[in-house]
Amino acid sequence: MHRVVIVGGGFGGLQAALHLKDAKDVEITLVDRRNFHLFQPLAYQVATGALAAGEVCYPLRAIFRGEERVKVMLAEATGFDLGARTVALRTAAGEEALEYDTLLVGGGSKYNYFGHPEWQEHAAELKSLEGALHIRAQILRAFETAELAETEAERDRQLTFVIVGAGPTGVEMAGQIAEIARNTRRDFRNIDTRNTKVLLVEAGDRVLASFPPKLSGRAMHSLVNLGVTPMLNAAVTGIDPDGVTVGDDHIRSATVIWAAGVLAAGVSSMLAEAAGAETDKVGRLIVEPDLSLPGHPEVLAIGDMVQVRGAHALPGVAPVAMQMGRYAAKLVKGRLRAKDVGPFKYKDKGNLATIGRGRAVAELPPGIRAWGFPAWALWLGIHLFYLVGFQNRLLVFIRWGFSFVTHGRGTRLITGEQNMP
């Protein structure tokens, strides 16, 4: 049996496992710190109460139910010994060294607070499910606190939302908060939620910079229409409990959401050190064209923690990770059958971002561009299609159907340890 250890149950690791599980001579151990796969592109919908946690997460164990050659391990990788071909793991039962024949690492990325880790305390981010639930509680709490505010200044501070970074996540969050403000007016008695300010702060000169300028313009138009105020060429220079400083101006805001710039996860540098491999300036491992580590063909790394040597940098999105995961599976199977599969080639299937109900932009590979309702319908279909698990798909579809008709948000719960705002 060829033992494959996969570290990380994100898009890349999951695809690798799914495409390796039918190889009868391969035994897989999928290691993750969490017991579920998070469908990251919809985490922002949890953060705004449109979807429940269980609708964007799927237990890894359930995915590989009955697959005798796939083991799921709830554990954290704490080190790599490439000589001994082992991964050091920390589990609830203690420490363990797991042997592998092929190691596949997809550790993902984390937000980069521009070298200001102290900002994180006041600016939540969306990388984890807990982050999304935390943002959800904060957004709802801001409206609740505004309703009770004793001064106009405090009311305004609670009704000011600042999103840092106008990439797809920032644009989605800004659009959703603006929609909440628009649609919850009748829930409150003391405030008019239409006075909500949603500021989208971007250091660059346009929103959705990974799209062609024309689509950025369309997105900008949709955002403004929804009531979002995009602030371009605006650099965040400080974040404190009271708000955010943009350039020299301090903006009072109770809710700051961080969606700017990522770094490779810690496991990337750990692996780089073990292999004596290089990383780039955002911590991504430089891998060979077949995604292996230099000098270690048996170690593969995938997803947004890697950069292929000499290649054009790929965006840190799910399709890249999924293609890399599937390629890695094909490579491992090819090697076992002495078949050459060639280097990894990314097939760009397009780029999509949604702004709000019926509003999205899409760039499809051969220069086809779409916006507005058609782009949004495409976005909806693709995301439903890729959501893991049939039950989730149906539930999400029903919930979205309801939301579309009623403008409602089914999961507006303030949860967490502290009961009070």
Place this chain on the structure above:
Amino acid sequence: MHRVVIVGGGFGGLQAALHLKDAKDVEITLVDRRNFHLFQPLAYQVATGALAAGEVCYPLRAIFRGEERVKVMLAEATGFDLGARTVALRTAAGEEALEYDTLLVGGGSKYNYFGHPEWQEHAAELKSLEGALHIRAQILRAFETAELAETEAERDRQLTFVIVGAGPTGVEMAGQIAEIARNTRRDFRNIDTRNTKVLLVEAGDRVLASFPPKLSGRAMHSLVNLGVTPMLNAAVTGIDPDGVTVGDDHIRSATVIWAAGVLAAGVSSMLAEAAGAETDKVGRLIVEPDLSLPGHPEVLAIGDMVQVRGAHALPGVAPVAMQMGRYAAKLVKGRLRAKDVGPFKYKDKGNLATIGRGRAVAELPPGIRAWGFPAWALWLGIHLFYLVGFQNRLLVFIRWGFSFVTHGRGTRLITGEQNMP
């Protein structure tokens, strides 16, 4: 305008507000520490991953959307001044004294650890949504840790679940955990989940003591069939991080769930003190036959924090609280229109408890008893009917339909601040 302040958005407070909201001369302020109503009878389904949080909780603000005479306030009552007719509140915006003409308090109850508050740390309970999510994480984590355990003793400890108290909640939890154990066998590689032990510890001599002995017997039979081990006449004498002591025996268990005995919520004694009123031995306020406080007809108290003077004690269940809430609304409206509504009368509509898929017991008022599938179908229908909010009802129905066919549990997520078990 007659100002009614309702403290507590549980079953009682919610019904009172819903039945008062159409009185054009009444202005309602509904105060709760949480921004949602929890459908408590299904909290155990969240604890076992069958339902998502959003399916058993409903935002209070959404319930009273557009009702201009109903204000929802996220606040905690910190004191009562019955002379000045004010409630002291703590909100996110500070302290506030809220004036009322009629005060209605439904503060509910909390678990009583038999005078051992230190047990709470090792024995989670189901009163809050967070409690349910905590239990969910703990149950799932126990199976995960068993899968990784290095010794048989540790594996057994992780696969031993102890539920203290064989009332409806304890029986439901025990039945659900036994079903999880039965149905997740194919998810694991190292353990056989059918070796799980589910111990239901009860100090009395039968399970579901609020039911006739014959139905207790039926329930006992169903529990044993599902794989639960009921331990009757067994008193818990200690709970520690390693397990629970029953009489003189220490049982090693990683998961202890508390479902025995309740005390009235703290707000009950606070109100009793302000009014100079009596409480009974579990802290319940003794109220007049019209649910008012002695000497304070303008102050009403409802739900499982009260006991009507001289009357038979009522069970601490949702129907009692709902009937009290509706009665209180009628009383307030009657007074405004100088109509005598007479004393509160409880109409017993029966008693239901579910044990597992297709297994329940029911006692309907005129001595009609049901068990097995018919009782379970009745339980299902009634709970769906009472779930607040149409969307929830449909989603829960769909999810239950799936669960019934697939034995699946859609929301098996280990969430919380710490990522690792």
